[in-house]
Amino acid sequence: MTVHPSLQNYADAWTQSVESIAELVQPLVEGEWNRVTPCPGWSVRDVVSHVIGMECEMLGDPRPIHSLPRDLYHVRSEFARYMEMQVDVRRHHTAPEMTSELEYVLIRRARQLRNESRAPDTKVRAPLGAEQTLELAYRMRAFDTWVHEQDLRTALGRPGALDSPGALVARDVLIEGLPKAVAKNAGAPAHSAVVFDVSGPVEFLRTVRVDGEGRGSVDGSPSLGPLVTFSTDWETFYRLTCGRVRAAAVADRVKVDGDEELGEAILRVIAVTP
Missing domain, CATH: 1.20.120.450 (dinb family like domain)
Incomplete structure (x- = not known):
């Protein structure tokens, strides 16, 4: 090529x-x-x-x-x-x-x-x-x-x-959509952090941070005191963020630690694809 x-x-x-x-x-x-x-x-x-x-x-x-x-x-x-x-x-x-x-x-x-x-x-x-x-x-x-x-x-x-080159491209695209889902769509409070801990064929940990003006960003550094931590597997993560399944249908595959109300709000709007 x-x-x-x-x-x-x-x-x-x-x-x-x-x-x-x-x-x-x-x-x-x-x-x-x-x-x-x-x-x-x-x-x-x-x-x-x-x-x-x-x-x-x-x-x-x-x-x-x-x-x-x-x-x-x-x-x-x-x-x-x-x-x-x-x-x-x-x-x-x-x-x-x-x-x-x-x-x-x-x-x-x-x-x-x-x-x-x-x-x-x-x-x-x-x-x-x-x-x-x-x-x-x-x-x-x-x-x-x-x-x-x-x-x-x-x-x-x-x-x-699930671990092909396309999966790695999908990982990056979906991670980029998380700040808007957490900060804007779910309304996470200023100066807060939300952690996504994903295991399986494509493994990663990302922290979405909300600044003082309510804007979200994402990085690979752990947070010492996140408001919410989501732990799930890669297949469930991509299915949720691509709108292929609702959170209630995979509740047994998603562990939510921390603020339950915010966690539920994020899961309601976590689909980042159009």
Whole structure:
């Protein structure tokens, strides 16, 4: 590959996850494409449609002209409507159509990666007509693809890849979302600290600190007197922060020490993905 060094890790993580997705869905029979995934409102077919659609956008393909049905309960925002377009337009595609389109898109994207010569700070298309840097686009595709690989693994009963390169990208993205969840959304008090102690295939300890003006930050240093400490495993952490499960459903896998009221408030808003 000829991508810039700062893009290489993201390109490698994306490649591994997307190839795993292709391998997972290639042998599926028609009915298995309708299995429910942990991603709200989406089946196996829908998740793969989303992956195809996002890769088409990375290639610069025009978005489909399509009217969404009015009864999609999980579509509650403009961002969700934007994402749903690529999904709904493929809802009646057959298994061979899905695997063929996925294979073709991945061939095109692999060629794009091989020939990538743009600088990491190059502005490219982002959802809702916005712009983002090429580096951020690469990073978010690696993150998004790994999370959806996990959605498919859960739906198909094929666990794995919890410590893959994509998992490490996901770790960093999810940790970056914690300060907003703790300080702004849960309203943790000024001059407080909240610790996340995560074990398993991806292990880390992070402290979210709230300053005197209520702004949150995160670092790897332990806190001597945190208001709340969460102890859980990596799989449960990513499922919570990606909105794949509610805290009540995994209460036996999350230990909360300290201020119970604040702990409950944080768990209610801990999903950091859109």
